[in-house]
Amino acid sequence: MEAVVSLTKVTRQPATASHAIVNALDLALYPGEILVLLGPSGSGKTTTLRLIAGLEIPDSGEITIRGMSAASRGKSLPPEARRVGMVFQDYALFPHMSVNDNIRFALHAFPKHEQATRVNEALRLVGLNGLGERLPHQLSGGQQQRVAIARALAPEPPVILLDEPFSNLDTALRDHVRSELRGILRSARTAAIIVTHDQAEALAIADRIALLHEGILHQIGTPEELFAQPRTRFAAAFMGQADFVDARWQDGALRCELGDLAPVGALSDLTSTYQILIRYDDIDFTHAESGNATIVERTYEGPQYHYRLQLASGHIINAKQRHDRLYGVGDRVQVNHAATHPLVYFSGEHAHGTAVPLTPQRYDHA
């Protein structure tokens, strides 16, 4: 399948920056897919978006859109020639034009008699029929965003770029808007690149996630891959709550404080210490007089409590329990692996492999 947008070794370092904002980035977007550029602030994700849009010019590397070169070796196609739709964080609706006129602005290349139909199509797509004559300031934030999306989609571009589309919305609205956006993009069958710093959003909406950190691509893959099989400690920590417990190879198994694991495949080095990636759901605990951990903190979260447990080694790990299972700070507990699926282990920054807990134990709390 041919990529709609592809970036090859794209680098951008403005004169004022001490290091590259985007560093030799390779990326490809396939037809119909939603690719999320995820990363903390400063990771270069918005710059990458602007490079694709033509609002910035790469210092080296190539960008092609639909097979045609958009930027390469000093030549750059201006934004108006690139046919990519863009939705800005502040929506950037033309304040002096009505909703209809805003959308019609994008349809200048279409014959006049078609424009009205397409405007209505676009409004129907985002669920705003009937609001065509309103001015932007007469709309709510959510409605403004939908107009911006409609405007970007109206000329049926091969790809649409969205910069932090949910950050200006109330939390309550976000889930709703997120699934709506997915629906709109699917119906329009348009490929999209969404920039966000929120990993929960990325997991919810993406077909693939590209994780960026300081201008470098750490990992690209499906949400499941990034969550369950992160390739770097940064990726692991960024995608969700992550704890690491030390483990050493001993007597035929990887031993750690929470239990033993069997490595999948051979261990590269039998003598070094590895760190096992543990998330909430991978462990379980119960009261035990002679347990291996003590509860040091408890936070109420509504449906569950969040506990922080201190192991004998001094490491703190995180766990949750349903709200009706109450534990107190200072309680002694026994904590162990509960996962039946492979857990990733790391050596240094990088993942080395996976290991399966040998005796996973889930407690049945009466």
Place this chain on the structure above:
Amino acid sequence: MHIRRRIFHFFVIGMWVLLSSCQLLAQETNTLVLYSGRTEAFMKPIVAAFQARYPEIQVQLKSGKNNELAATILEEHANPQGDVFISTDQLTHINLSRQGGLQSSVFAGSNTLDPRMRASDGTWYAVTLRARAIMYNTDMVTADTAPQSMFDLVEPRWRGQVVMADSSNGPLQAQVAAMLTLHGEAVTRAWLEGLVANQTMFLGAATDIRKSIGSGEYALGVINTYNYELQRREADGANVGIVYPDQQAGQMGLLVNTTAVGVIRGAPNERNAQRFMEFLFSTDTQRLFAELNFEYPAVADVGPADGIPPLARFHVADIDMQSSADRVPEAIALMQSVGIP
């Protein structure tokens, strides 16, 4: 609807264009363009009288300073805009004529005028005469203690009390040029330096000068004679006296200069220019100058207003106008180099 607003804007702009083009570009059919170095207020009654005589002629008056207008006339030589040039001293006209800015003109009665009062080639004619005099505030200076000569003004007892015109003033330029001709550079320079050292105030406007003497801001100053008459008739500050200086034997005498008029070379409205020249030298107009402005008319038959001593009564300095005219640029440079603004 921004289309409607757009149309409205164009309409408004269109109206402006129409309005202004009507007023700015409309060619009056019958005009006379007057370049006047005289104070506007003095020329207005003359112009009004001319318009009364020739109601069909539109007079456009451009007032300024002598040399400024002379320079403008020279600059416009390829496309002359003015018809007649009047200035407050004939030296300007002499110089302008030499540089080809004026053309010869003849009108009814022009050859009856005093030959000393006109150019031999007819490029300029003197209209009125005036003398340089010293005016003083009678509350601050008595007739006995008033200075009797221009050169007395540098005396220490007048420190900070004298006011006169600045280096851009035509009559003062003429005066200094005349003094250069009569006394030479060293004496004139010494006098000017003395004035500056004596904290003399140099002002730009003649009315300012006479009023400041009348109000007592300054005790005395150098003025044209008619300013004394004007100040005397003011409602306020009329307590002034006049000295006709340098009358003793051996002193230079009254420095007399004249206002002059000439037709500009290439004048667009020559016929009207002729009419105006004729009008200026008619008895009625000359009398206007005498009575409205207390000047000495150039036409011999018309005498000054009542109560004004005729010039013949005084010892008038004998100056060769041509050589004075030559020294005007030197006079200006001298004044500037000495520090007169």
Place this chain on the structure above:
Amino acid sequence: MRIDSLQQLTGGTRRPPSLVWVFAIGVAVVTLIPAIYTVIRALGASGTSVLPPWPLFLQLVTNTVLLAVASAILSGVIGVTQALLIERSQLWGRTVWRIVAALPLAIPPYVLSICMLALLRPRGLVERWLVERELVAFGDIPFAAIFGLPGSTIVLAFCLSPYIYLPVAAVLRQGSNHLSEIAQISGASTWYRLRHVTLPLIAPAAGGGMLLVMLYALADFGVPALLRLPTFSTAIYGRFTGQIDREGAALLSLPLIVATLGLIVLEEWLAGRGGAQINRSWRPRLVRQLGWWQAGAQLLLGTLSVIALVAPLGTLLYWSWLPLSPSEQASLIAWPKLISIGANNIAFVALVATLTTVLAITPALLLRRGGKIGVVVARLSQAGYALPGVVVALSIVLLVNQGAVWLAGGLVPLVLAYIIRFLPQAVQSLDAAFEQIAPSIEEVGRSLGQSALRVLYRIVMPLAAPGLRASWALLFLSMLKELPATLLLRPAGFDTLAVRIWMPASDGFYTAAAAPALLLIVGALVPVALVLRNQYR
């Protein structure tokens, strides 16, 4: 060290289209040539022209510099005080005071000088009134002190205070109060807050306004001429009108050009200042309760407006009623003719202001979007900043005389003078208007496939329209009040209200100047209203 490509130097992706570049360069050339030519002529001025002797030269320098600095400081104090009282305290009649504080824009400084002279000169209206009532005798009170530096400073400061009041008030109105609130919570006193929070906040706006005032004061001719203060402007005017050869005036222009260039460089250097932080969420402003100080505030504002507005307007109206002495009658103009002159003047100025605004669009766009080269081109078009009115007129005369004699005596030199003189101002305020538009608006326009030119035309211009209007209004006001260039360049028969005021006034016939002055002020009220409307949108 990276060397930017040509594309980057000309603004990268925000670079305006070529058409804009062509126009902007054209405008820069037109405005720059007279300035350069004047310098060339000045440098080539041979022995016929001399600089004044050292003592007088020094006096000119001192007077000019002191006038500029003192006016800027005094108008800064006035403008900031007004802005603080009106926008940050619980002042009664705030709406009225807002208008009053901006009204001095409608009064030309030379008109205020004339009125002040008439009132306060020795044997002026005030002294005579006092003497008639036998309160003092002539000469007891040193009225002559208004001449020279004190009077000139006061007149300029009061007339130009809106240049500081308006931007500072805008900042105070829109600025975020967080800092001030935090300071108050942490126990800081009012004065402390004022010094350490509010003043730094308004410093850029106030500083910018004061620089404008300094530039204006350096260039002003009418006020020092009337109040007998020899400055460079008056000296250049004197040479221009006093001699046939213009080079003397050109020579004297050089120091003035250098000084104003220096000020502009200073302004550029300080231009790291950011624009006002526009707070999206409106919250009630922190206003200072006045209590006892209310009376004091009202009194202070009242005094300021009495000096700046009531006194001159009152004097003008008084003169319109006075009977005239015969010599004054002569300089009076009948009302129908005066109104015709006024209408003509307003139409002319409106046209030229429109033309200048249009011409200023392309350099203003280049200023922020054209990269480093764009800034250079835009700044070149502001060459007129360095040339006061007298010098602009001089340079045009020199140039026309040299190359385009067929233009002499017509309206073109005058129009050119206005454009050169006021284009910088237009570029500056248009730049501020364009700055208000978020870059994302333009970027989205281009991502939607419209060329940069179409985006400028369909998006940027309509959005900047209110700012354009305000800029036009300020231009209109400046041109309506302009004096020296008009005096020197107007063709015969072309009169403006400013000239009609100056001619009799400079000869001391103040009464005859009253009617055109009132007409000018009335004509100026509409643009002032436009400016106020833009300020308080």
